[in-house]
Amino acid sequence: MSGTLPPADMLCFALYSASHAMNRVYRPLLEPLGLTYPQYLVMAALWDEDEKTVKTLGSLVDLDSGTLTPLVKRLEASGLVQRDRNPQDEREVIVSLTDKGRAMQADATHIPQCILEATTLSADAAGELRDRIFRLRTALEAAG
Amino acid sequence: MSGTLPPADMLCFALYSASHAMNRVYRPLLEPLGLTYPQYLVMAALWDEDEKTVKTLGSLVDLDSGTLTPLVKRLEASGLVQRDRNPQDEREVIVSLTDKGRAMQADATHIPQCILEATTLSADAAGELRDRIFRLRTALEAAG
DNA sequence: CACAATTTAATTGTGTGCTATTTAATGATC
DNA sequence: GATCATTAAATAGCACACAATTAAATTGTG
Structure with a gap:
């Protein structure tokens, strides 16, 4: 008992491969919006409730600032969100939807x-x- | 019905975040072996049955040559596998375990x-x- | 045999993910 | 109120993932 297993017997691999398969189903649906899957998660979190710090977004989409910062900058470059320092706490960056970002929700329903x-x-x-x-x-x- | 949902309500996000969580549990277990999770999947596939083409490995671990080629080259650089062209069909590269790669199985049980x-x-x-x-x-x- | 179509890896380029480090701002303690 | 510890983002470096392209080998068809 309890030796190494081939991937096909592993619960972890079921998750890993199903997650990849899900991504592949999303890809053609998101391509017209110009979004990747993690970008879509961030947009969905903001559509649910606008104006979130990078840290809050990170806890909602399970990513840290090392991944989120460049991702959100790409959304900003696409004109979907804006980034502003919180005047009450200059350490925080508040990410909020632009009109274009809000309008995209209708294209994703x-x-x-x-x-x-x-x-x-x-x-x-x-x-x-x-x-x-x-x-x-x-x-x-x-x-x- | 049927509008956009927050990530916490999505099946896709359950898979995505559980897959990340799984990776985080594996990381400290694999770190002593010097393997990443996808590298571990490749090693597990070879421990199950040695000598597989890149294509076969790809179907077993759900990755294509764009990801596998550099990954397998890193395993080769670590001395765990070797890569040889199949003399019967020079298009194929056969990946096989070295003694060191075979020996690692005992450290992963x-x-x-x-x-x-x-x-x-x-x-x-x-x-x-x-x-x-x-x-x-x-x-x-x-x-x- | 010739040659087009197919197959297998490798390569290139973009975008994640993550660790570790750095920078800046806030809070706590004396 | 100066200093130390903590916190939030950003940055740097490495390793996936994947689409698209390229290159080489094989197969199929005439």
Whole structure:
């Protein structure tokens, strides 16, 4: 018992490969918007609630400043967000949507349905699987 | 119905963040071996069965030559694998373990158990979740 | 046999991810 | 109120990922 396994037997590889497969389904949906998948996550977080610090965004999309800073700068270069120092605390950068960034939400409303259809799951089954995977994530984070 | 969602409600983000969390659990386990997670997948595939072409490795670990070629070259530079053209078909590169690469398997046998414990799941529950996620992957790949 | 089509790796360029370090601003302690 | 510790972003360097292209070898068809 308990020796090395081929990737096809690993839970980690199931996550890894399913995450890649998900990315590949997103890619053609996001290409017309000019967004990558992590950029889409950031936009979705801002559509949910505008004006967030880089740190808050990082906790919502599971990325640190090393990844987020250049990513948000690319969104800024595309004219979708703006970055401003918080006058109350100059250490913080507040990322907020521009009019163009807000307007893009309307062009993205079809995406969740497209993804759900690609999974071939019912909405309930997808929600249940999502929660199970989030619980796995919580356990893994607690272990680290 | 069917508008944009915050990341916390997305199945895709559950996969994405759980995959990152998994990577973070692996990192300290692999650091003593000097391997990254994708490199570990390649080594695991070769421990299961030695001597595979880049293409075969790619299908087993879900990566293409653009990622695999430099990754395998780094494993070669570490002395863990060797790369040889197949004399029967000079287009193919056969990746095989060196003695050092084979010997490393013994230093990795504890890892699956560590990962299972980090999930806080029983072996059965982990296997069931793994299969469910693999089925999701299959559906997503069929949609693409 | 010739030669077009296919297949396999390698290469190039962009965009993540992450660690470690640096810089600047804030807060705590004396 | 000067100094130290903490915090938030930014930066630098390495290693994936992936699309698109290139180059070489093989196969298929006439």
